[in-house]
Amino acid sequence: xxxxxxxxxxxxxxxxxxxxxxxxxxxxxxxxxxxxxxxxxxxxxxxxxxxxxxxxxxxxxxxxxxxxxxxxxxxxxxxxxxxxxxxxxxxxxxxxxxxxxxxxxxxxxxxxxxxxxxxxxxxxxxxxxxxxxxxxxxxxxxxxxxxxxxxxxxxxxxxxxxxxxxxxxxxxxxxxxxxxxxxxxx
Numbered sequence: 001x002x003x004x005x006x007x008x009x010x011x012x013x014x015x016x017x018x019x020x021x022x023x024x025x026x027x028x029x030x031x032x033x034x035x036x037x038x039x040x041x042x043x044x045x046x047x048x049x050x051x052x053x054x055x056x057x058x059x060x061x062x063x064x065x066x067x068x069x070x071x072x073x074x075x076x077x078x079x080x081x082x083x084x085x086x087x088x089x090x091x092x093x094x095x096x097x098x099x100x101x102x103x104x105x106x107x108x109x110x111x112x113x114x115x116x117x118x119x120x121x122x123x124x125x126x127x128x129x130x131x132x133x134x135x136x137x138x139x140x141x142x143x144x145x146x147x148x149x150x151x152x153x154x155x156x157x158x159x160x161x162x163x164x165x166x167x168x169x170x171x172x173x174x175x176x177x178x179x180x181x182x183x184x185x186x
Contacts, residue, residue: 002049004078015046017045017046018046018047018048019046019048020046020047020048020184021047021048021050021051022042022045022047022049022050022051023050023051023052023053023058023061024038024039024042024050024051024052025052025053025054025055025058026052026056059106059114059116059117060120060121062114062116062117062121063114063117063118063120063123064121067095067107067111067114067118067121068118069112070099070100070102070111070123071099071111071118071148072096072125073096073098073099073100073102074085074100074102076093076096076097076100077101099109123145131147132144135147140167152174
């Protein structure tokens with residue numbers, strides 16, 4: 001699970017996999033040895049966490065963490081044609097829309113290949129944003145704050161896991177640099 005919003009060899013980065021997650025999706029066609037080779041490849045490339053998922057769990061997870069987030073970014077950039085957004089934009093909008101600079105050939109193919117799972121995740125998201133809209137419409141500050149507290153708590157759990165990935169990755173990078181004789185960054 002590594003990528004950038006800019007594509008092409010001119011935007012390549014030899015450390016793109018360090019700290020990233022790697023998902024192995026074993027099927028009945030795979031041998032134990034083949035799965036082991038995939039895991040070893042991920043370790044060699046510096047991925048921080050290696051997870052095995054069934055094909056169904058993979059499609060659901062990718063539909064949520066990758067494809068839905070791209071759909072949200074696309075929607076944010078296409079719902080307003082205001083050409084002066086950059087005059088008033090802060091970091092939150094930049095962070096949320098960074099991935100809207102998209103490779104339309106690749107992402108349209110990915111969306112359609114995982115259509116069922118992505119549509120389910122979009123429906124859940126539409127339900128959540130509709131609920132948030134209704135709380136704002138009703139002026140229900142307490143329930144709105146409850147939703148924000150839940151979001152903050154879930155993000156804290158995510159941040160802890162992300163920090164753990166970064167520690168694993170830093171350790172792997174240091175080891176790789178020592179083995180390869182690559183000087184570390186200051």
